[in-house]
Amino acid sequence: MSDELKSLAEGTAKGAAEGIMAGIKNWFSRGNGGNKKIRTQDPTAGLDVDFNAIEVVRILNKAVCVNQAHLIQYIVLAGALHKKLKDRMREEPEDLSGLTNRLGALYDFLNRNLGLAAQRNFRFLHDYYLARSPKPPWPRICLKLPDENQPGRANMLADVFRDSDVGYNSIYPVEENTGHVEVMRDGQFFLCSDIPSLAKEGRYKNPRLDPHRVEEYGPQNEEELSESIDKYGYARDLAWERCWRPSGGGDGPARVDAPLESCYKSTLIIPMTLKSHDKDLSGDFKEIMGLEDKSRNIFGYLCFDHLAGGYFNNDPDVAVGYVVADILSLYYMTQLNYTKRSTTYQRSIELCGDPLETET
Amino acid sequence: MAAKKEAYYKSPAGSQVERTEQNGVITADKGLLRYARSVTVKVINASPILTEREKAILREAS
Numbered sequence: 001m002s003d004e005l006k007s008l009a010e011g012t013a014k015g016a017a018e019g020i021m022a023g024i025k026n027w028f029s030r031g032n033g034g035n036k037k038i039r040t041q042d043p044t045a046g047l048d049v050d051f052n053a054i055e056v057v058r059i060l061n062k063a064v065c066v067n068q069a070h071l072i073q074y075i076v077l078a079g080a081l082h083k084k085l086k087d088r089m090r091e092e093p094e095d096l097s098g099l100t101n102r103l104g105a106l107y108d109f110l111n112r113n114l115g116l117a118a119q120r121n122f123r124f125l126h127d128y129y130l131a132r133s134p135k136p137p138w139p140r141i142c143l144k145l146p147d148e149n150q151p152g153r154a155n156m157l158a159d160v161f162r163d164s165d166v167g168y169n170s171i172y173p174v175e176e177n178t179g180h181v182e183v184m185r186d187g188q189f190f191l192c193s194d195i196p197s198l199a200k201e202g203r204y205k206n207p208r209l210d211p212h213r214v215e216e217y218g219p220q221n222e223e224e225l226s227e228s229i230d231k232y233g234y235a236r237d238l239a240w241e242r243c244w245r246p247s248g249g250g251d252g253p254a255r256v257d258a259p260l261e262s263c264y265k266s267t268l269i270i271p272m273t274l275k276s277h278d279k280d281l282s283g284d285f286k287e288i289m290g291l292e293d294k295s296r297n298i299f300g301y302l303c304f305d306h307l308a309g310g311y312f313n314n315d316p317d318v319a320v321g322y323v324v325a326d327i328l329s330l331y332y333m334t335q336l337n338y339t340k341r342s343t344t345y346q347r348s349i350e351l352c353g354d355p356l357e358t359e360t
Numbered sequence: 361m362a363a364k365k366e367a368y369y370k371s372p373a374g375s376q377v378e379r380t381e382q383n384g385v386i387t388a389d390k391g392l393l394r395y396a397r398s399v400t401v402k403v404i405n406a407s408p409i410l411t412e413r414e415k416a417i418l419r420e421a422s
Contacts (some may be wrong), residue, residue: 077410077418085419105414111395115404143389160388160396161404169397187383238391276384292384299386339389356394 056316057129058148060323067327070120074113074331078338081241085210086344093351100352106345107355110335117331118143121324125304126163128320132300137232139268139306140164140261143328144180147171148300157301166262168246172207179206179269180301187296189318190269193310196240208262213243218283228262264305265271268312272329273299288341289333300325300332 085102092098122141129138134145140163146157150171157180159170174180178198179190199214217239226234246259273296276286289296302325304312312318339345349355410418 073409077414080418081414099396101413102417105411105417107395108411109390109414111392112404112407113409114392115396115399116407116409119401119404135400145393146385147393148387149390149393155385156391158388158396160393161391162401167400184383184385237385273383294384297386300388335392336386336389339391354394355391356398 041289052254056320057130059124059127059131060320062329063121063324066120066124067117070117071327071330074117075334078106078110078113078334081109082338082342082344085348089344089348096352100355103345103348103352104355106338110338113333114331115161118328119163121328122161122163125320127326133309133319134234135339137261137307139311140166140264140302142170142303144170144303145332146174146300155208167259168262170207175205176205178204179267179303181205183269183271183301184298187271187273187298188273189316189321191314192268193266195265195267196237196243196309199243208245210243210245217243225314230307232307233354236260237263237265251287261307264307265309266306266311268304268317270302270304270318270325270327271296271298271341272302272332273298289336290341299336300329319347 060251082101085099085106088095088099088102100123125141126138142159142163144157144162145160148154150156153173155174156171157174157177174184179192180308182190192198192204195204196214196217199206199209200217202266205211207309228238230236241258241260244263246258246262274281274289275296276291276294281291285291289297302321304317304321306312
């Protein structure tokens, strides 16, 4: 290519790139975004939210790129391991040892790599929140799934993967958490930026919140505020922290030692859904997936929470959350397809038992 | 009242009317829930994509 042509091509590409960037900036600046400084509602939070649209797009670009490779790898290797199990079942069904080995390998691979995918994507979300608010603390992130395996209890929800270990398990009926009730009702995200006010009004329930303490909760006096500074340098709301139980469920009184980060004031829940009424989805697909004839089928929740009030924004936090929830749903559907939806897998479990118990 | 609205906003813009349609649920595989209970974040992050056992099975002749 001649220098003149090369220069022209570079100029055209540069112009196109600038146009795209301008469009992206414009898109982000429609809501709370753009490169505007936004002060949060809670003055004690001290958070300055500075969205850098270009940085956000770069993070999402990288996330999609990395996931493309890992998702293809997950699908191909899961398919290969599933085929090995199916072959063994067909050719040597009496060899329980060989069958157990292959079942265990498929089981381990699917679940371990789903966990790895979750952690990988949590890190992209960390990058996003770091770009959006450089000072800690950052939100906690968790993937929760509907759980039908709790004896005698229906509509249960279980935390499956978190971005950090929290020291408690969170398994409770959907109806005990207002956020999940709302998502179940309309299939849309749930965003609450002032949990203390809502809980005090009786409009927000959470299995870890002590309703009696919430009823007594009120703003701290100046002296208490100035004396209690958390590890991030912000004033602690000790009265609010006392409203939280350190672990989910139970009717006992709240204790003061719930981990600081678990005493949150903001929450965002993004559902992972399939629209059953989508005319582009075939009836056969719906039948195989066991989709109910409802507006949407919900199969998981990507949950965020944060210590400060007013932390999450409609735009772009919700949009970024949906991008990652949708990416994770692709891994998760693959996992379901080779386990719950697989007759080979289910028959192997019947023959060999639960791989976690029979692991050698 | 305005402050309350600000404190509690959900929904895609514009949909103020409460929708009451019911949604279906797809529950998780029992094995995944059991697996997730048995590992920590540290263990997951230190895990390989493929273990030696999985590599050996993939290399077995069918």
